[in-house]
Amino acid sequence: MPSQKKRPVTLTAQDREDLVRVTTTGVRPASMIMRARVLLALDTSVGEVDPKEVIAARLGVSGETLRLVAKRFAETSGDVHATIARKQRDLPPVPSPVTGQVEARLIALACSSPPPGHARWSLRLLEKHAALAEDLPDLDHSTIGRVLKKRGCVLI
Numbered sequence: 405m406p407s408q409k410k411r412p413v414t415l416t417a418q419d420r421e422d423l424v425r426v427t428t429t430g431v432r433p434a435s436m437i438m439r440a441r442v443l444l445a446l447d448t449s450v451g452e453v454d455p456k457e458v459i460a461a462r463l464g465v466s467g468e469t470l471r472l473v474a475k476r477f478a479e480t481s482g483d484v485h486a487t488i489a490r491k492q493r494d495l496p497p498v499p500s501p502v503t504g505q506v507e508a509r510l511i512a513l514a515c516s517s518p519p520p521g522h523a524r525w526s527l528r529l530l531e532k533h534a535a536l537a538e539d540l541p542d543l544d545h546s547t548i549g550r551v552l553k554k555r556g557c558v559l560i
Contacts (some may be wrong), residue, residue, distance in 0.1 A: 411474040413446040419484045420447065426488065439488040442473040483513060501541040507551050509540055514557055525559050 426432060426440040442529065445459045453459070460467045473487065480486040501523070513533060518525050527545040534540045552559065 412448045413443055413474055413477050413479045414449045414482075415443065415447045415484065416449070420444065420449075422484060424486070433490070435490070436488050438463070438469075439473050439476075442470055443477065443484065443487065446470065446474055501543065502547065502551055506543075507542060509537070510534065510543075510548060510551050511555055511557055512550055513537075514559065522554065527559065530559075 414556040423440045423444050427437050427444070441463055442459075442465065445463060448451060454462075456467050456470055460470055467507070476491075477484075477487045510530070514525055514530060519533070522529060527549045530548050531543065534543055
């Protein structure tokens, strides 16, 4: 039973040469080398392909890895370099709510005198007062502590 009936991997001679170069020369991430070896093992242009279980055992990967690499090869329309490279994020990471202005306001609040009935500022007390301020976003006490630590402000 040949492997990869649904998504056959057919490489050109240039693609094979590039993949062999990736696996044998230079310094590259291990995941890139592993995907290149999988593509070389699944290549149907050189003849009959071994069963999926045999390829997986020989390369030291799972059958799911073989399936995912073949799927990625089909999704990238046969682009070998896009298949073996790290996938880029579709969405950028969530921006931090802490900007320079927010940091300045937090530091000013922490350096001010504590409210009546308190001897000093605590992180949770700063969190409550930051939530009451209109120009500050809702921040967790651990975030406030990180901001103050980064700027060298110590609550005593």
